[in-house]
Amino acid sequence: MNNQITNVYIWDMDETLILLKSLLNGSYAEAFAGLKDAQKGVEIGKMWEKHILQISDDFFFYEQVCLEIENCNKPFLEALSKYDDGQDLSDYDFNQDGFSPPHDDLNKRKLAYRHRVIANKYKQGLHNILDQEMMDVWDALYKMTDEYTDGWLSSARALLEQCLAGNEDPTICNTIAGGVVRSNATGSRHINVLVTSGSLIPSLVKCLLFRLDNLISHENVYSSWDVGKLQCFQWIKERFDNRNTRFCAIGDGWEECEAAQAMNWPFIKVDLRPNSSHRFPGLTLRTVGFYFSIVYGNPDSENDDD
């Protein structure tokens, strides 16, 4: 098992795993040269924005943490975990604890408490947060968006699932919430990580709303908002690296492209144009494997003697 391969897939969010900005600014529809109703795309995008903001504010402290006090965005949820003393928070009043900018240890602890609650809510899923009416609205919006985009959302999710399953039985990963799977036949490990330029709380909410939460765990969501993608990639390398770890970044933007080049990782550029194969539906595990092999060679042939 010393030769166990770990594959770390580093995904961008917007215009990669999900579509949002390109719906709002019409560039998604434009790429179809009149075949898509651009106005409908804008309306769909606006509905998503409304839900993302509302859920971020109502359940994930977004307004309190990032808008009212000052920008307290952190690049990942565990960033302040050393300040969390583990206090039972079941009766804790987050509206009355006098939280102010986390420049001192006391307020860092208060922010760490909020991060703990956010992590727990993420683990529990939106069905434990939303009422039935909201669940129905969300379901309908997801379906409408998936139809409008010819299955972009569902096929991106399917590829994340296949990545976790390591090209084997895709049901393996369904039993594991959190986005890390040890595939039994090869002993290889597969991890999905998200690095997004959006701020952390709405990005976690987007993962929940776009149904990525069972494929990407909360500790694997990074916000490059303040620190840039290269810094996030470096943290990820430190966190997962060993001799047999292989990284691959997938995104539509120049920033992740340059950061991947700086790290010597393969990079798959997602392309909105409908005739591209580097989009959803279209991008497959075979393509991802091809990019891995360009940089790392073929592990199966290297390990023939084992």
Ligand SMILES: [Mg+2]
């Ligand atoms: Mg993007």
